[in-house]
Amino acid sequence: MTQGAPAPTPEEDKGGLRTALAGLTTRGRSFLAAGIAAAICAYVLGQSDLLRVGLLLAVLPLVCATVLYRTRYRVAGSRRLSPGRVPAGSEARVHLRMDNVSRLPTGLLMLQDRVPYVLGPRPRFVLDRVEAGGRREVSYRVRSDLRGRYPLGPLQLRLTDPFGMCELTRSFSTYDTLTVIPRVEPLPPVRLSGEAKGYGDGRQRALALAGEDDVIPRGYRHGDDLRRVHWRLTARYGELMVRREEQPQRSRCTVFLDTRGLAFQGAGPDSAFEWAVSGAASTLVHMLERGFSVRLLTDTGSSVPAEGADGFAGASQESADAAGLMMDTLAVIDHSDGTGLSHAYDVLRGGNEGLLVAFFGDLDEEQATVVAKMRQRSGGAVAFLLDSESWVREAADVPGPLDKSEERLRMLREAGWTALKVPRGAGLADLWRQADRQRMGIGAGSGTEGRS
Secondary structure: OEEEOOOOOHHHHHOHHHHHHHOEOHHHHHHHHHHHHHHHHHHHHOOHHHHHHHHHHHHHHHHHHHHHHOOOOOEEEEEEEEOOEEEOOOEEEEEEEEEEOOOOOOOOEEEEEOOOHHHOOOOEEEEOOOOOOOEEEEEEEEEOOOOEEEEEOOEEEEEEOOOOOEEEEEEOOOOEEEEEEOOOOOOOOOEEEOOOOOOOHHHHHHHHHHOHHHOOEEEOOOOOOHHHEOHHHHHHHOOOEEEOOOOOOOOEEEEEEOOEHHHOOOOOOOOHHHHHHHHHHHHHHHHHHOOOEEEEEEOOOOEEOOOOHHHOOOOHHHHHHHHHHHHHHHHHOOOEOOOOOHHHHHHHOOOOOOEEEEEEOOOOHHHHHHHHHHHHHOOEEEEEEOOHHHHHHHHHOOOOOOOOHHHHHHHHHHOOOEEEEOOOOOOHHHHHHHHHHHHHHHOOOOOOEEEO
16 A cells, blocks of 8 residues: 655635644643733833743744644555465454655654554554655554454644644545455364365266267367367368366365354354354365365255356465455455345255364254254254354353253264364364264264365
8 A cells, every 4th residue: 555645625724724723632722821821911010131032932833833734745555465364363463654756854753643442542653753765664563352454544744833733634635455364274284074085086087988079069269279170070061169177076165154143042162153163264274175166054944155157266376366265255244134044055956065073053953953964965964053042151150951952963973964062162184083983983974175
């Protein structure tokens, strides 16, 4: 971000005296008041020497304010975030750079950047005289335990005179945005049931067994390798035809996040909902790193990414962009007003979803039945159930009624889910291994496996 410090506009010039007087410091106002008082006393007492002193005291701050207001410093400012996307609880560094692009040296400059209170105190810097064509660089750190998107800026530049009589503030116009994403926990590689193995070797073998006459051709495009030209079909169609590219099938994974407000209790970075958001982010990153086509699905039926093959993140070169898009979505995701999971079920029953990893809040019997049906369209399903009431109860250290989540776990396991209860303070990596052990102990049914 680069910008220039604005000079006074014609509208500001019209109210120059008012603006200059508003910028008087406590010292400047004191000098002005003392000068006026001395002038009044000199008039009443008939003391001409006192009148001269009073005029000097009163004129000095006015002259300083006028000179400072008419100062035409040309200063360019820039801000750089390192990094621009940071996990919750981690620090980011903001680098500020000021360049004097005018032919005159500046006076004492006070630089201030506006930041939300959750990122820390407002940074302030005092810059000494900057020579013509010179620059000054400063930096500060920001940190937030709460995910979200936070604006930084605009920069404010305070000008002051050598006597400290007046201060004027010039504001830049632009700002940057710091994205605080959920915490991501590295997950161990385990074997969970999925849709396909690797990148679909079986599909490549099917193409190899088809024979040349069964290959689906397409027209020649600029840049195609001439070695892929199918001469027999070219002679038949009368134009250059090339063999179809073999596109290996990527294993799919849908990460489902329950965002219903009524399914979660409590708030803050240690709440059950924040654990679920962090778990979904960790799973997305883990699956993308292992070559899966991944998408994020919520109870509202919205899918990220919304474009591509069936809404999944497509080619490998798009994985980084897809990961950034999904993490940006999780950075600002909040509770929904929905009461059920039917919208998500309608999306899931549209096709084979491969591996389904879900993070649920409190489930009543009706919604547990809907979740059980979700298993029918997936090659493997892993559910993490967060009883948010128990999280709040444990945080308050108050005994509560008998836990009712065991019945929901039993219903999901009977439907074929690998379902685990998430206690307060549990680590996702340990639960990930426990899900693999549970699947092996249950002997999950038919279907191939994919390393995830």
